[in-house]
Amino acid sequence: MREPQIDYSEVFHALPGIVALLTPDLVYADANEDFLRLAGRTREQLLGRYIFDVFPENPNDPAAAGMRETQASMLRVVATGERDTMALLRYDIEDRERPGRWVQHFWSPVNAPVLGPDGNVLLIVHRVEEVTELIHARGGHGSSSRARVLEAELYTRARELQDVNERLRRAHARDREVAIALQEAMLPAPTPVGHHRAAVRYQPAVGTLNVCGDWYDLVDLPGDRIAVAVGDVVGHGLKAACVMGQLRSALSAAARVADGPARALEALGLYARHVDGAESTTVVKTFIDWTTHTITYSSAGHPPPALLRADGTVIFLDRATDPPLGARPEHVPRPEATTPFTEGATLALYTDGLIERRHEDIDVGLARLGRALVRHGRAHPEALADALLGDLLPPTGSADDTALVIIRL
Incomplete structure (x- = not known):
């Protein structure tokens, strides 16, 4: 029986999830149709461009941390060759049709490596679960009120988790400085x-x-x-x-x-x-x-x-x-x-x-x-x-x- 021929490019673009591929330098190599739809960008506006040139941080939100956390996660994947699952993330996207207007998004991202024969990371698979609609659910006055409360609670918990992660990062950085100083002494x-x-x-x-x-x-x-x-x-x-x-x-x-x-x-x-x-x-x-x-x-x-x-x-x-x-x-x-x-x-x-x-x-x-x-x-x-x-x-x-x-x- 003849083996079926699979066009993996077509499979990638037909994936029901929101998926993009990036190089180890965090440059877009490809994106499926659902990702383009979510991002509100064409393929030409995405491919070959640095991720944070396409999606900069919202300048109107001084507490925004989505860019820093996404970058840190992807660089961990490149450095370790292992999958990295991120916490719930708020990341606002600028409306291409109305510059200066930022649309609020809540994402649950996972970044995974594609390894080459030498074990080095060739590509990063960036998969996103979009949960904005769940948080912004509307269904009458009471439901709308409950949704706003849920949104506030989720965002507060996400910010608290980000603060904890930042404190841990700083503590680890201090410990690393101590370890390196000890190494240099020895x-x-x-x-x-x-x-x-x-x-x-x-x-x-x-x-x-x-x-x-x-x-x-x-x-x-x-x-x-x-x-x-x-x-x-x-x-x-x-x-x-x-x-x-x-x-x-x-x-x-x-x-x-x-x-x-x-x-x-x-x-x-x-x-x-x-x-x-x-x-x-x-x-x-x-x-x-x-x-x-x-x-x-x-x-x-x-x-x-x-x-x-x-x-x-x-x-x-x-x-x-x-x-x-x-x-x-x-x-x-x-x-x-x-x-x-x-x-x-x-x-x-x-x-x-x-x-x-x-x-x-x-x-x-x-x-x-x-x-x-x-x-x-x-x-x-x-x-x-x-x-x-x-x-x-x-x-x-x-x-x-x-x-x-x-x-x-």
């Missing part, structure tokens, strides 16, 4: 590592307290050697920041006395058993020796470091990977591997925020990182770090922290 600019060129970056996640889970560390060792690590604590916010600080300090100390990265991670694993919240932390540790031109490494469940060799090829250091901290009930020696390098190579250590995307295999992210390293690898480490973040992180920010260390070998 992850200062690294001290010089001899004559070697290095660059570090820390990119907080988009959100409220989605910071401070990831860390980096560079340690100068005796001889022409350095130890470099990156790690990722499960969770976000101030608790994760405190755990991160303890683990980073412990590993930094262990690296100075251990005879290799595996022993340093073993010591960290034993310490982590006594730190609440440290379980399942991932970390990779490398010892770089310029006398022998070797990189010795060990990984506790962490994405593999990437080595851009002088000939322009990229390999991932994945021959010494073990479970994350606290994953085993008994102490077991961790594996360690060594790989050679030649002068002019580049080593990149990073956390999963740089490569992982929702609904995407990790190998796709690793391949993307490899291509970016080849494309920008000749740049100075500082410029290379910026280029990798620019190429690999979503333009609206990542839902996860990202730590990155670049070492020119």
Whole structure:
């Protein structure tokens, strides 16, 4: 039996609901017939235009918050890739036939993402339930009076909810400032590592307290050697920041006395058993020796470091990977591997925020990182770090922290 051919464009325009499609930049890409009817706009007046150029806030209502709340909801969708349901919203629309006259509307909007193959948001589905007629119902004097009371109560409750949301937003913003300040105190600019060129970056996640889970560390060792690590604590916010600080300090100390990265991670694993919240932390540790031109490494469940060799090829250091901290009930020696390098190579250590995307295999992210390293690898480490973040992180920010260390070998 032949499969029916469905014209999804026709289906979209015939939808009985009020639906529009917007780009991640909040520009109209399409709208169905019910949306055009509700908005009182033609398709030509809508498509290709920024949403708030078409529907600005009512300048006669100083308490209006519809534009701010709609924008915040849509940007959350772009940043998280998840659906966002809004509370009852009042949003006045200017009458196109009578400029200066604003028509009152009450909406119940839902914004949902359309994801591309790479897990990034391609479009925002903006669906609106129009409840204005319900609130403005008329049916005789008594009914009209009751409707006005209902309208006033609903609007008052909506404004109260908006005020609560605004207070929560401000509280979260203050907490985020505290978390970022703590992160900066715990992850200062690294001290010089001899004559070697290095660059570090820390990119907080988009959100409220989605910071401070990831860390980096560079340690100068005796001889022409350095130890470099990156790690990722499960969770976000101030608790994760405190755990991160303890683990980073412990590993930094262990690296100075251990005879290799595996022993340093073993010591960290034993310490982590006594730190609440440290379980399942991932970390990779490398010892770089310029006398022998070797990189010795060990990984506790962490994405593999990437080595851009002088000939322009990229390999991932994945021959010494073990479970994350606290994953085993008994102490077991961790594996360690060594790989050679030649002068002019580049080593990149990073956390999963740089490569992982929702609904995407990790190998796709690793391949993307490899291509970016080849494309920008000749740049100075500082410029290379910026280029990798620019190429690999979503333009609206990542839902996860990202730590990155670049070492020119």
